[in-house]
Amino acid sequence: MTPKPPANNPQQLLEQMLLIRAYEEAIVNGSAAGRMPGTCTSVGQEAAAVGVVNALAAEDLILTNHRSAGHLLARGADPGRLLAEVMGRRDGYCKGKSGSLHISAKELGVVLTSTIVGAELSMAPGVALAQSMLGRPGIVVCFFGDGAACEGSFHESLNLAALWNLPILYVCENNHWQAFVHRREAMSREHVAEWATGYGIPARTVDGNDVFAVLEAAQAAAAQVRESGRPCLLETTTYRTRGHLEPDDQGYVDKAELANWLARDPITTSRARLLADGLLSQAQAAAMADEVASRIAVAQAFAEASPFPAADELTRDAYA
Amino acid sequence: MPTLTLYDAVGAALTEEMRRDHNVIAFGEGIATKRHELVDEFGALRVRNTPLAEGIIAGTAVGAAAMGLRPVVDLLFAPFLCYAMDELVNSAGKLRYLSGGQFSFPLVTLAMTGAGWGVGAQHNHNVEAWFVHSPGLKVVMPSTPADTKALLKTAIRDDNPVLFFLDIGLLYQPGEVPAGEHLLALGQAAIVREGRDVTLVSYGKTVHHCQQAADQLASQGIAAEVIDLRSLKPLDEATILGSVRKTGRLVVVHEANRLCGIGAEIAALVAEHAFADLKAPIVRQGGPDAPVAASYPLEQASVPSAEAITDAARRLCST
Numbered sequence: 146m147t148p149k150p151p152a153n154n155p156q157q158l159l160e161q162m163l164l165i166r167a168y169e170e171a172i173v174n175g176s177a178a179g180r181m182p183g184t185c186t187s188v189g190q191e192a193a194a195v196g197v198v199n200a201l202a203a204e205d206l207i208l209t210n211h212r213s214a215g216h217l218l219a220r221g222a223d224p225g226r227l228l229a230e231v232m233g234r235r236d237g238y239c240k241g242k243s244g245s246l247h248i249s250a251k252e253l254g255v256v257l258t259s260t261i262v263g264a265e266l267s268m269a270p271g272v273a274l275a276q277s278m279l280g281r282p283g284i285v286v287c288f289f290g291d292g293a294a295c296e297g298s299f300h301e302s303l304n305l306a307a308l309w310n311l312p313i314l315y316v317c318e319n320n321h322w323q324a325f326v327h328r329r330e331a332m333s334r335e336h337v338a339e340w341a342t343g344y345g346i347p348a349r350t351v352d353g354n355d356v357f358a359v360l361e362a363a364q365a366a367a368a369q370v371r372e373s374g375r376p377c378l379l380e381t382t383t384y385r386t387r388g389h390l391e392p393d394d395q396g397y398v399d400k401a402e403l404a405n406w407l408a409r410d411p412i413t414t415s416r417a418r419l420l421a422d423g424l425l426s427q428a429q430a431a432a433m434a435d436e437v438a439s440r441i442a443v444a445q446a447f448a449e450a451s452p453f454p455a456a457d458e459l460t461r462d463a464y465a
Numbered sequence: 466m467p468t469l470t471l472y473d474a475v476g477a478a479l480t481e482e483m484r485r486d487h488n489v490i491a492f493g494e495g496i497a498t499k500r501h502e503l504v505d506e507f508g509a510l511r512v513r514n515t516p517l518a519e520g521i522i523a524g525t526a527v528g529a530a531a532m533g534l535r536p537v538v539d540l541l542f543a544p545f546l547c548y549a550m551d552e553l554v555n556s557a558g559k560l561r562y563l564s565g566g567q568f569s570f571p572l573v574t575l576a577m578t579g580a581g582w583g584v585g586a587q588h589n590h591n592v593e594a595w596f597v598h599s600p601g602l603k604v605v606m607p608s609t610p611a612d613t614k615a616l617l618k619t620a621i622r623d624d625n626p627v628l629f630f631l632d633i634g635l636l637y638q639p640g641e642v643p644a645g646e647h648l649l650a651l652g653q654a655a656i657v658r659e660g661r662d663v664t665l666v667s668y669g670k671t672v673h674h675c676q677q678a679a680d681q682l683a684s685q686g687i688a689a690e691v692i693d694l695r696s697l698k699p700l701d702e703a704t705i706l707g708s709v710r711k712t713g714r715l716v717v718v719h720e721a722n723r724l725c726g727i728g729a730e731i732a733a734l735v736a737e738h739a740f741a742d743l744k745a746p747i748v749r750q751g752g753p754d755a756p757v758a759a760s761y762p763l764e765q766a767s768v769p770s771a772e773a774i775t776d777a778a779r780r781l782c783s784t
Binding site: 206208237238239240241242243247249250251256257258259261263264266267268269270271272273274275276278279297298301302304305308309461462463464465 | 488490510511513515516518520521523524525526527528529530531532533534536551552555556560561562563564565566567568569570571600601603623624625
């Protein structure tokens with residue numbers, strides 16, 4: 146399997162977001178029913194992932210984190226193999242050893258996923274260094290959150306990338322939540338982009354719930370990295386509408402703030418816009434929802450049928 | 466045979482491996498300044514100074530290694546590895562396994578440690594056991610320039626992350642180093658002196674203390690066998706067990722804190738697999754559970770001496 150070509154029409158962007166939402170809801174439901182482990186979902190952040198990933202070329206490399214479903218699915222990951230991984234099954238992308246938290250899929254260019262907040266930032270310069278020293282064309286895209294931006298690795302990474310002219314597109318998904326702490330309690334500035342400019346790195350903030358705006362901003366930023374060979378940062382402002390980790394009663398979340406963001410749900414708003422612009426009919430929207438539901442049902446059946454890893458996998462791949 | 470210091474043996478190994486493989490790169494805290502001859506030969510892209518930021522140095526090595534380069538990074542002093550623990554332990558050590566074998570991490574981390582310069586505990590802390598305890602990593606600590614060169618060349622060619630510790634006290638000691646291509650497998654201990662009465666197992670500078678102890682013991686009619694582990698993971702269990710089965714007595718010696726040190730593992734290994742061959746209890750000698758002082762006599766007192774090793778071995782041989 147290779148990375149999916151970028152969407153060439155707005156309907157495909159909507160469909161990708163629907164697939165991500167349905168995939169994560171299947172995990173949420175499976176987890177509530179005791180059939181799957183709990184995960185960190187990206188519900189509410191789909192536009193930020195889909196907009197950026199569809200701005201990339203096949204040779205570009207992605208580093209991501211524990212909230213990775215959107216990046217992987219937008220890149221063309223098979224939801225069946227992803228669910229198998231979440232369920233610890235043999236047919237998962239990492240043979241069931243990763244679970245949901247650190248899924249890498251080298252065949253898709255999604256490399257070195259880490260669940261340690263900020264670790265993706267620490268590894269990105271090395272990946273980019275290899276790309277440039279080995280003469281490979283792809284740029285490196287590093288997804289992280291506002292929580293990771295408060296780690297030292299963010300600042301060390303940006304400093305080195307600027308110093309060594311590394312082709313990295315840093316993408317901060319500012320989702321307002323650092324585990325159970327609101328970003329207001331943790332960040333000295335309103336936006337991560339402000340910090341990037343301090344390192345001489347061009348940075349831009351975009352509405353992360355508007356998939357079309359994210360796509361356009363990411364295309365421009367990726368082009369800038371490609372042409373200059375130097376890092377850029379794109380901050381997508383969005384909101385984690387579910388908890389940190391399923392299950393989570395979100396008792397700590399301000400209800401008015403959550404309601405405000407739910408009213409700006411990226412799927413609802415982009416579907417409404419496509420309908421209003423005549424780019425999607427009600428019948429097409431319904432067919433799209435059915436298609437996504439059926440893909441997830443097939444994926445779930447595949448994952449549930451996949452065996453657990455054999456006992457001899459216990460120590461395999463600990464060493465090369 | 467040419468004579469090199471351990472420090473120059475590192476440079477010789479780097480030079481040979483960088484000539485052999487264009488994917489070998491070196492970066493770290495001052496490496497391009499202190500080893501400018503590498504910059505002269507291989508250029509400023511392959512040999513780089515870095516900010517004094519161990520986390521991003523190690524993380525960059527991890528990312529580069531996964532994508533096809535073979536980085537050697539110099540983090541200067543072993544206690545600085547605390548800043549690089551996530552990158553070395555959580556990323557380099559775990560992401561191969563957690564990804565189902567999609568990546569390998571051929572990288573070498575150089576760090577100095579040990580008594581000798583009176584630099585105190587934030588520059589002198591023998592932390593090698595931490596990394597032995599962390600899966601996915603290999604750990605090497607040589608005691609001679611010849612072994613340093615041969616083991617470093619092998620470590621650079623290894624597809625796993627290797628922690629390579631350099632003993633400060635040995636850094637400028639000269640030693641004979643075979644000319645040309647000379648490699649040593651990781652996990653192969655050396656029997657540096659044969660004996661039938663007691664086994665002294667060590668690594669780093671205390672190997673030399675064990676050899677001095679063996680000289681003293683010989684003058685008292687006791688034949689000590691001295692084993693230099695050279696690599697702590699993989700550990701050459703067969704050589705240790707073979708020796709103890711022959712001598713029936715074991716003293717394990719290291720400069721690192723005795724508590725949960727490598728010596729504890731070796732003692733347990735022997736108790737599990739060669740208990741019936743033991744003629745006396747196992748003795749461990751190591752540093753105290755205290756940070757190392759800068760003051761010269763206190764620093765030296767944290768290292769097991771040849772006299773202490775001699776006394777321990779003699780006591781064992783009298784039981």
